[in-house]
Amino acid sequence: MKTAEANIEIVKVGNESTISIIMPTWQKIEEDNDFITVNIPLFGLKTISNSQEDTITAIHEALKCFLISSNRFGQGVEKELQALGWVIIEKDENKTLLSYSIESSDFVLEQIMETGDQFVDTDLTIA
Numbered sequence: 001m002k003t004a005e006a007n008i009e010i011v012k013v014g015n016e017s018t019i020s021i022i023m024p025t026w027q028k029i030e031e032d033n034d035f036i037t038v039n040i041p042l043f044g045l046k047t048i049s050n051s052q053e054d055t056i057t058a059i060h061e062a063l064k065c066f067l068i069s070s071n072r073f074g075q076g077v078e079k080e081l082q083a084l085g086w087v088i089i090e091k092d093e094n095k096t097l098l099s100y101s102i103e104s105s106d107f108v109l110e111q112i113m114e115t116g117d118q119f120v121d122t123d124l125t126i127a
Contacts, residue, residue: 006024007021007097007099008022008099009098010077018125021120025119035048036050040062043062086098
C-alpha cells in the first residue's frame, strides 16, 4: 500500500503549460543572517528568501526555473520529474498527473513528509 504525499498536474495548451502543484516544503530561519532557507526536496531544490512574505515568491521562482530548464535543457518536465521519483499516474494528449508516493510502512519517511508546510499553487504557467 502507498500513501500519496504530493501531486502535480500538467495541462498543455499549444506552447504553454499550466502546472498545479501540491507538495510539502520546509523552512528554516538562518540565525546568522536572518534569511529564510526553503527546501523543496521533491524537486531537489533549495532557495532563500528575505522574509516570510517573500517565501512564496522564492518558491515560485525556484519552481519556474526548474520547469523552464527542464523544457529547454533537459528531457522535458515529465521526464525530469520521473528522474526525481515522481510517477505518472494518469496521462492523455494534453494532461499529465504525477504523484510522489512513499510506502506507508516507511514510518520515518512518512513522518518527514508530514512535518513539511503544504505548498499549493494551482496556476504556475510556463511557455
